[in-house]
Amino acid sequence: MFYWVLKTVVLGPILKLLFRPWVEGEENIPEDGPAILASNHLSFSDSIFLPLVIERRVTFLAKADYFTGRGVKGRMTAAFFKGVGQLPIDRSGGRAGEAALRSGLKVLRRGEVLGIYPEGTRSPDGRLYRGRTGVARMALEAGCPVLPVAMIGTDKAQPTGKVVPKIMRIGIRIGKPLDFSRYEGMEDDRFVLRSITDEIMYELMLLSGQEYVDMYATSMKDRILAAAKSKARELQEAARPGAAVKELEEALDAAEGKLRRREPKVDDAAADIDETTPDGGHGDEQPDGRDVPPDERAAS
Incomplete structure (x- = not known):
């Protein structure tokens, strides 16, 4: 009851007015029977816009965390997900995965429509990822x-x-129904399940x-x-005491190198001579401070 109130009275009209969703291929959905x-x-909103x-009513399998929140917010979230036709499942794998499969089969055996995301989670970058075979197994077991x-665009x-x-x-965009009845009785064959799943993903x-x-x-x-963790460690290393000083020294060395490359080569040579002069003075100067003329330097 709450599902239809949200869909037709409360949430549905508002979302249709604001987001004006367009649909292609709705006629491909059977009027009755499991699908x-x-x-x-x-996006998180996929499970809202699709139903x-x-x-027809669509039931999605949603992670149990949405139904177990504490406080007013947690109760409101749980009520919302139940209201939009979602079933809580444990996605930790193993026996939990088997329980999720059974929950989905119950929906299909009642002749209802089940919504599922073969990728198992939201795409991290907008690309389409490899599907998990649970969808294939449910399709074969439910026939x-x-x-x-x-x-598109969520x-x-x-x-x-x-x-x-x-x-x-x-x-x-809703595609035409895919019929896998040719694989009837092969729901335990992992190669068949992978083949079906890959066809769906294609x-x-x-x-x-x-x-x-x-x-x-x-x-x-x-x-x-x-x-991200590796980058965070790098930033932590850079933030340690002495890192800023080292970075500054490297920047100064780089700046000095640039200045040296821009100066005439004769000045570089003069600098080398200055550093090796025994008295630490300027090798090209007279004792009284006058520069030695070039011809005298050549003669010497």
Whole structure:
């Protein structure tokens, strides 16, 4: 009940007015029966805009953290996610992953539409990453079609870390249903699951126009985090006592080198002579301070 109130009375009309989402291929969604909407994942708001624009109810699998927050804010967040049709899942892997699979299958076996992000997490840089095979396994076990869905512009409207979305137009492109019934009974074959998942990701790449990266988004995020930590360590090293002095000395040496390169070579030679003169004086001067004429220097 709350889902439909949010969609048709409270949230839906406001978002449609502000963001004016456009949709292509909505006719590809079956009017009834189970179906999986496999979408790219660019922004937190993907799970809000996608259910908003299609008539059928869509249930997403969302990380359990959204449902376990404390205080008023935590309770409001949990109520919102439940209201927009999201189910809490533990994404830590292993048995938790199996539980998420079972939760999704329950939705499909009720004849409903399940939304899923095969990448497993939001793209860290706007590119499309390798899909995880859970979507393929659910499609085979439920015997339902998979519809690739491309979210367009949500990363510009609400990039990671931004709470309030920027007002701009959002696009959603829904592809034709993919039928994998030819693989019936092969849901435990990892090669089949990988083949199905890669086919889904290929269709997503065509729909979204994103560059495809054959690695998991979580691995890329780990790389980015490791690089950030390395940079932070470098900055900490530079901030240690003496680092600023050393940096200043290096800058002065560099400046002195530039000045030397700009001076005439004869002056450089004179400087060398000055440094090696036993009495520390100027080698080209008379005892009374007068310069030695060039012809006298040559004669000597």
